Amino acid sequence: MGKGVKKPFTEVIKANIGDAHAMGQRPITFFRQVLALCSYPELLEDNKFPEDAKKRARRILDACGGHSIGAYSASQGIECIRQDVACYIERRDGGIPSNPDNIYLSTGASDAIVTILKLLVCGEGRDRTGVMISIPQYPLYSAALADLGAVQISYYLDEDNCWSLNSAELGRALNEAKQRCKPRVLCIINPGNPTGQVQSRQCIEDVIRFAKEEHLFLMADEVYxxxxxxxxxxxxxxxxxxxxxxxxxxxxxxxxxxxxxxxxYMGECGFRGGYMEVINMDPEVKAQLTKLVSVRLCPPVPGQALLDLVVNPPQPNEPSYTSFMKERTAVLAALAEKARLTEEIFNTVPGITCNPVQGAMYTFPRITLPQKAIDKAKADGVVPDMFYCMKLLEEEGICLVPGSGFGQREGTFHFRMTILPPTEKLKVVLQKIRDFHSRFTSEFS
Amino acid sequence: MGKGVKKPFTEVIKANIGDAHAMGQRPITFFRQVLALCSYPELLEDNKFPEDAKKRARRILDACGGHSIGAYSASQGIECIRQDVACYIERRDGGIPSNPDNIYLSTGASDAIVTILKLLVCGEGRDRTGVMISIPQYPLYSAALADLGAVQISYYLDEDNCWSLNSAELGRALNEAKQRCKPRVLCIINPGNPTGQVQSRQCIEDVIRFAKEEHLFLMADEVYxxxxxxxxxxxxxxxxxxxxxxxxxxxxxxxxxxxxxxxxYMGECGFRGGYMEVINMDPEVKAQLTKLVSVRLCPPVPGQALLDLVVNPPQPNEPSYTSFMKERTAVLAALAEKARLTEEIFNTVPGITCNPVQGAMYTFPRITLPQKAIDKAKADGVVPDMFYCMKLLEEEGICLVPGSGFGQREGTFHFRMTILPPTEKLKVVLQKIRDFHSRFTSEFS
Known part of the structure; x- marks a missing residue:
């Protein structure tokens, strides 16, 4: 876009990244109170802060060197936070035990994912490690694999069945790949990014059975x-x-x-907090992992503190419980409403087909593009869905990501849109995309 | 050390890591006030905070998506902070221009160092990239090189001349290495870690001349x-x-x-804030760098905010200036005093020789070990300086790092100790090491 050229819109709406706060979502008050207390402990004397916020802050500070979040932590993360993570996992999983020694805090999930891939990828030529990833996929995976020189093994999600995963397709992809690499890792994103599906229990069992049979290391990206x-x-x-x-x-x-x-519900991307739990990892490999994470010293401590609050939020007997639950519920209810709206409105548009947004924060609708548009895009040297998204940006000020950025079946076209804009704004976005799609279809028919 | 066995000391003093807050140094008040304001902007209404702290917090928040440090930033870092970094560099360097486009914010310096090495290392066999690092070195470098499969080219610092660097030694190391790799990078740490030297202007000129002649990419680790x-x-x-x-x-x-x-003076390790400035980087390589840093989305935003304060601290006309300068000066003056004390006391001990601690936070004294101790260590299967440090830990509760962890000339032995403990505690530490060294020497003579 040229600078200074008047555009037919007043603002650019960035529906391309899962960045909740940038889209206007407000931080959870309790979390930010504790972070302020940890940053500037003089506030512990301030009667403006609820006692439970102070209690959490004191506990976190007591676990820090010199009682400061400015000290390095252990490379694997602060021990009491790893304990809280383990308790959270046990509660979530109905009491199945979790060992804090198997928890590694990280600089967001991306960091941990790259670290595990790095740990597992080896070999040369046909012995190179093969890593199975879904198509469509979150591009962190393909980028990390390319960077590590691993072999990408693509398995396709089934768009006709709500982007579900079936093990026959896993088998097909694996067998084809065995001639060119040593398949060793299977990555799953559930709930799905960019596709918004939630895998059924049956499907997860099938995947686990497949992983066992084929001796694959399972990487479960469960950030949603x-x-x-x-x-x-x-x-x-x-x-x-x-x-x-x-x-x-x-x-x-x-x-x-x-x-x-x-x-x-928290959407605190900027803090780069995260963790991974490793299960059944060979002790020697685990020792290597611990060594690997120590090179960069430690994950950011404010992010560790925030993670501690996420896994150990206010309890019913604590003063912040009611307001915390109110904020949390409001965010999740609004997202559910926006997920529903998105599917509903897109499916009224001829030429757009949209699976239900069962989970995560994205929709990945399929768009039918007229042949003339495809030809024009090719003549311009861009992929057709990029051509579509660029035109949408130019004409409506809406920023989406073309499906080709995530991978899609040959000859199909999609885009990814987040459902994060506030409800009223999302309605406008959906309306504008609807109008644009009709106009685009007419223009190139 | 066995659990429950009574030790002849009441606390372990960890003089092994450069972790100022863990050693009791207090955070700079102004920095933490602004971080609290950024974390919980409701505090902007609080009259407890000085106006300049509020002003900085507002400026940082205005540069964040949705006015929240919980939003992702640009992968290269928040633009106004990169501008502040560029201004800081210009002031520091007497007006030599700095372009914010050349600034990349990072997750601590380690992250940026690993990223640049990753960018520059390539080739196979004798075409593999060779990277020159000092011996003694900071082990991040050797670990990153091993991880990347780069060839380490060791050049020795001159212990007899206060750990200075001379280009004849650079030339020797380079020429030897040319048969086994393609030397491409020269890493310098100034002020030095673990050796505490400050390079002279002349020395830096020589290094630059050498880098130019040999077409080496210079990596200047200037965190001290x-x-x-x-x-x-x-x-x-x-x-x-x-x-x-x-x-x-x-x-x-x-x-x-x-x-x-x-x-x-700030010692805020836990925030993982940092930046790098790249100069004369080929535009295509720079495009790759920008792509590389985008895989992990963005550096932690609280660390970026903190960095902004470091490069743009309170000014003489602002309300926090006096207290800020007082705190900063006190920390640096105490460090200078501890640097002096360390050299002075160690050099009174027969068998310990210590160069002046000109800068950074470490001393790397040479220790003479009796042959019987060396033999005993070998019999135990540990390197002699590790044997020494383990015995010191067992007997005095002082934790140091053996010189072998950093590299040293064959047949010489050292340890690294931080000068970070509070002055009175440091005096005790120095005394205890003095007594231990005499006892150790007698025991093995």
Whole structure:
């Protein structure tokens, strides 16, 4: 876009990134109170802050060197926070034990994901490690694989069945790949990014069975675990399902599960907080992992503190409980409403087909593009869905990501849009995309 | 050490890491006030906070998506903070221009150092990138090189000349290495870690001349730039010297300089704030760098905010100036006093030789170990200086790092100790090491 050229819109709406606060979502008060107290402990004397916020801040500060979040922590993360994470996982998974020694705090989930891939990728030529990732995928994976020289093994999600995953497709992808690499890792994103599906319990069992049979290390990207909206859908953690399948599975399948402070109801992306839990990892490999994370000293301590609050939020007997629950519920209810609205409105548009947004923060609708538009894009040297998204940005000021950025079946076109704009603004966005799509279709027909 | 066995000391003093707050140093009040305001902006209404702190917080929040430090920033870092960094560098270097486009904010300096090494290392076999690092060195470098499969080219600092660097030694190391790799990068730590020297202007000129002649990319690790204590010593930034050497150098030598919030007078390690400035980087390589940093989304925003305060501290006309300067000066004056004390006391001990601690936060004294101790260590399967440090820990509760962790000339032994403990405690530490060394020497003579 040229500078100074008048555009037919007053603001650019960035519906391209899952960045809740940038879209106007307000931080959870309790979390920010504790972070302020940790940053400037003189405020502990201030009677403006609730006692439970002070209590958390004191506990975190007591676990820091010199009682300061400015001290390095252990490379694996502050011990009492790792204990809180383990308790959180146990509660979430109905009592299945979690060992704090298996928890590694991280600089957001991305950092932990890259670290595990780095740990697992090795070999040369046809012995190179192959890593299975879904298509569509979150581009962190393909970028990290390219960077590490790993072999990407693409398995396709089933758009016709609400972006579900079936093990026949996993088998197809794996068998094709065996000639060119040593498949060793299977990555799953659930709830899905960019596709917004929530995997069924059955599907997760099938995936685990497949991983066991094929001796694959499971990487479960579960950063959207609180973002489940559709009726009948529920988040099932890979770990819980693994343990419920019995010792034959729970004592053999190697796994890492990732979580983050960036998504769910808190949306605190800027703090870069996160953790992973590793399960059944060979002790020697685990020792290497511990060594690997120590090179960068420690994850940011404010992010660790924030994570501690996420896994250990106000309890019913504490003064901040009511307001915390109110804020949390409001965010999640609004997201559920926006998920519903998005599906509903897109599916009224001829040429747009949209699966239900069961979870996460995105919709990945399929768009039908006229042949003339495809030809024009090719003549311009851009992929057709990029051509579409650029035109939408120019004409309506709405920023989306073309499906080609995530991968899609040959000949199909999509875009990813977040459902994060405030409800009224989201309605305008959906309306504008609807109008644009009709106009675009006419223009190139 | 066995649990429950009574030890002849009441506390373990961790003089092994450069972690100021863990050693009792208090955070700078102004910095923490602004961080509390950024974390919980409701405090902006509170009349307890000085106006300049509020002003900084507002400026930072205005630069964040949705006015929240919980939003992602640009991958390269928040633009107005990069501008502040550029202004800081210009002031520091007497007006030599700095372009915010060349500034990349990072997750501590370690992150930026690893990123640049990753960017520059390539090739296979004898074409593999060779990276020159000092011995003794900070182990981040050797770990990152091993991880990347780069070839480490060791050049030795001159212990007899206060750990200075001479270009004849650089030449020797380079020539030996040319048969086994393609030397491409020269890393310098100034002020030095673990050796505490401050390079002279002449020395820096020589290094730059050498880098130019040999077409080496210069990596200047300058995280201790405010930590200069010795009379007659001054911090000269590589960039300033480069530009003062004229366009023949300033327009050709490729360089990156690293800085951090973790050291100097603030010692805010836990926030993982940092930046690098790249100079004369090929635009295509720079595009790759920008792509590389975007994989992990963005550096932690609280660390970026803190960095902004470090590069743009209270000014003489602002209400917090006096108290800020008082706190800053007190920390730096205490460090200077402790640097002096350390050298003085160690040099009274027969068998310990200690160069002046000109800068940084460490002393790296040479210790003479009796042959019987060396033999005993070998029989126990540990390196002799590790044997020494373990015995010191067991007997006195003082934790140091053996010189072998940093590299040292064959047959010499050292340890690294931080000068961070509070003055009175440091005196006790020095006394205890003195007594221990005499006892150790007698025991093994």
């Amino acid at each position: 675990q609180d973002n489940v909206y559709a009726e009948g859908c529920k988040f099932h953690s890979f770990k819980k399902v693994l343990f419920e399948m019995g010792p034959e599975y729970s004592s053999t399948v190697e796994m890492a599960s990732f979580h983050s402070t960036s998504k769910c | 730039q405010d930590n200069v204590y010795a009379e007659g010593c001054k911090f000269h930034s590589f960039k300033k010297v480069l530009f003062e050497m004229g366009p023949e150098y300033s327009s050709t030598v490729e360089m990156a300089s690293f800085h951090s919030t973790s050291k100097c």
